[in-house]
Amino acid sequence: MTLFITIRALDVVDILLVSILLYQMYRIIKGTVAFSIFIGFFLVYVSWLVIKALNLELLSTLMGQFIGVGVLALIVVFQQEIRRFLLLIGTNYQTKRSFGFDKLFASEKIKPATNIQIKEIVRACDNLARSKTGALIVIPQNSELKDIIRSGEKMNARISSALLETIFFKNTPLHDGAVVIVGTRIAAARCILPLTERQDLDPGLGLRHRAAVGISEVTDALAIVVSEEKGTISLAIQGELLHSISIVQLTTELEKVIVEEA
Numbered sequence: 001m002t003l004f005i006t007i008r009a010l011d012v013v014d015i016l017l018v019s020i021l022l023y024q025m026y027r028i029i030k031g032t033v034a035f036s037i038f039i040g041f042f043l044v045y046v047s048w049l050v051i052k053a054l055n056l057e058l059l060s061t062l063m064g065q066f067i068g069v070g071v072l073a074l075i076v077v078f079q080q081e082i083r084r085f086l087l088l089i090g091t092n093y094q095t096k097r098s099f100g101f102d103k104l105f106a107s108e109k110i111k112p113a114t115n116i117q118i119k120e121i122v123r124a125c126d127n128l129a130r131s132k133t134g135a136l137i138v139i140p141q142n143s144e145l146k147d148i149i150r151s152g153e154k155m156n157a158r159i160s161s162a163l164l165e166t167i168f169f170k171n172t173p174l175h176d177g178a179v180v181i182v183g184t185r186i187a188a189a190r191c192i193l194p195l196t197e198r199q200d201l202d203p204g205l206g207l208r209h210r211a212a213v214g215i216s217e218v219t220d221a222l223a224i225v226v227s228e229e230k231g232t233i234s235l236a237i238q239g240e241l242l243h244s245i246s247i248v249q250l251t252t253e254l255e256k257v258i259v260e261e262a
């Protein structure tokens, strides 16, 4: 018997799309417990295919039932990752669009930060780092982080380095938690962020850094961390931590993402 395999152009597109999908999934779940769960489920699935090919009826029926329920279980286990994946697609769509759904549904348009405001944020981080004052500043791109803002003290103040430094000054009532900056305003202070579950982060990094990575995983926000212990500045974007970066690098990264287009 001769076996003919014809590969159409559409099959190549299909394989490419699956590869992109798998790569994006890998990016999102690498370093988390979800990665081990995914590998475990994948191995069970491959064993099931082999067992089916060998016609081992009883074992294949039993495993088939497990896999049927397993798909539902996966949705529950991968809740956060599915959320991040959809967010990744949504954010890419929003940043590349000329027309967006947000224009249809937005209550009011958020004015993006300008270079002057970025400079104020960077100056504050520089001064906080020099004085080894711990700080956590969250800057969303398209989302407004209303639920996070609700967890803290609402402010709605003009962005200035003096105000940011005052907020994080040790032992003041607002210094704990995160400041959220929406557009051109400091929206709130003392906000509580979700912590990342990543296990591959440097064990020397504590809750402040884990909270920064956490918020950047589940939203499109950037989070700047000033370490109280080391006086370093780090930036979390899309679940990745750029650890101990320079002021120049911080400015470049912020301008790349949030500055108003000329």
Ligand SMILES: Nc1ncnc2c1ncn2[C@@H]1O[C@H](COP(=O)(O)OP(=O)(O)OP(=O)(O)O)[C@@H](O)[C@H]1O
Binding pocket: 134, 135, 136, 175, 176, 177, 178, 191, 192, 193, 194, 195, 204, 205, 206, 207, 208, 209, 210, 211, 226, 227, 228, 229, 230
């Ligand atoms: N879920 C959270 N949301 C917002 N802020 C948090 C959260 N958890 C901790 N923090 C902030 O982090 C501080 C504790 O930081 P911790 O020392 O554990 O972190 P760290 O990453 O080691 O940073 P540092 O280098 O500044 O010590 C808390 O006082 C609080 O201000």
